[in-house]
Amino acid sequence: MRTAYSVETVRNAERELMARLPEGALMQRAAAGLAAACADLLGGGSGAGRVSAVGRVYGSKVVVLAGSGANGGDALYAGARLAARGARVWAVPLAADRTHEGGLAALLGAGGRVADDPFEVLAVADLVLDGITGIGGRGGLRPDAVPVARAARGGRGVIVAVDLPSGVEADSGEVAGEALRADATVTFGAYKPGLLIDPAREYAGALRLVDIGLGPYLPSVPELEALQHEDVARLLPAPTGESDKYRRGVVGIVAGSARYPGAAVLAVAGALRGGAGAVRYVGPGGDAVIAHYPETLVHEGPPSKAGRVQAWAVGPGLGDGPGVADALASDVPVLVDADGLRLLDPATVRARTAPTLLTPHAGEAAALLGVDRAEVESGRLAAVRELAARYGATVLLKGSTTLVASPDQGVPVRVNPTGTPWLATAGSGDVLSGLAGSLLASGLDPRDAASAAAYLHGLAGRLASHGAPVTAHEVAEAVRGAWRDVVGVRAGA
């Protein structure tokens, strides 16, 4: 499990740890880890977007962009360590008289220099350390930093963000203005939410966490968590000798319409790969579904007359078709997606006795919240939390970093690490709905069902795509490969 903590939590933990250490020790730990990561990147270490061509620290050219806070201090001390190993290091102080004194002195003492012309050194740098702002930064880059940041980006050097890419919001992942896009981010003590959530996540590049001893002082419940293979492996249902199709769970799919018949097929395609023992399709698309998947049980509806299920997934391609209210009136978990989300009444959802899982994309989330889509896209964490609270439901907000929020207090939001931009393709969401519905039917709670489904779906997208366009149908077919990949970890563990 990868976890992320808010700035306030990290600062509290740092305070406790610092009280037990000699002054400056923590910054030295951070700088040592940062310098080691830079040495690795200068040596051709992989993981970053750009790879340094120098192959070693000795003789490499390093530029340190130093802001006025401790983030600049980290960068300067790391620069000093690289200078001591033979790198040519220039400091570019962005807040002239407020540069971290100890850090600058260490750099000069190790043979580094203050750049006469920042643009000249940035043009030739092999590596640029972005120490403009860390967790103390507010808003985007300030105007005087913008041309320097652009020159860094325009040069050929690998850009390493210190703790966070400067200009991004650590707690929310928002980017309110210009920010410096890094090839790699070396963060200290704990990941910050913004490193895992778009749009900021895209600015961070490859992530590295430096252990500065903060662990014992961090609370057990993080702000955000990202499942990894082994976590998903533990969640996925595995049939036993006692299982039959009903014990494994039956998922009901209410999807498709005369206008969107394909949604029925794709949602069923996802559901068949999701671990339920049987898939019951309810709606007007039964013929098309049977033509593709003869193993499906089909019924014209309404859901309440279609037979027992352990969970419903309603909404993909439904148009104005019936079925949403009927499914919501049931006493089993219900996933509501796409057309089912239109006009969804919070009071109806809150009054349910069984759990509800909503799976909007940014546009649908914006409509539910009564705000602009752009507001949801720039503030995804706040939006998913607000929706979960308002509806008393678990909410999966789709996107390149899909988020899953629980309505319960004190439960970390989950961020999915497996997405690929190629998944933004027609019908991909229908597959996800079916898959998540199937996991719900097989007994996972809504948060686990949603996050395991997003994980498998993202991985399936990557497997099916291999860097090329992919169709929703191919994503559904690749889910089995993703599942095997994930449980392979469990089998081998």
Ligand SMILES: NC(=O)C1=CN([C@@H]2O[C@H](COP(=O)(O)OP(=O)(O)OC[C@H]3O[C@@H](n4cnc5c(N)ncnc54)[C@H](OP(=O)(O)O)[C@@H]3O)[C@@H](O)[C@H]2O)[C@@H](O)CC1
């Ligand atoms: N605490 C610890 O023990 C450890 C902390 N560590 C490190 O310290 C970092 C936090 O340091 P920090 O608190 O000094 O804040 P920091 O991120 O350097 O920036 C604040 C400064 O920037 C300025 N500023 C603000 N917004 C700005 C903007 N948009 N654009 C430009 N400038 C802007 C603001 O100045 P002002 O607003 O007064 O002009 C303020 O002076 C943390 O990320 C980690 O790297 C590690 O060494 C581990 C141990």
Ligand SMILES: [K+]
């Ligand atoms: K930074």
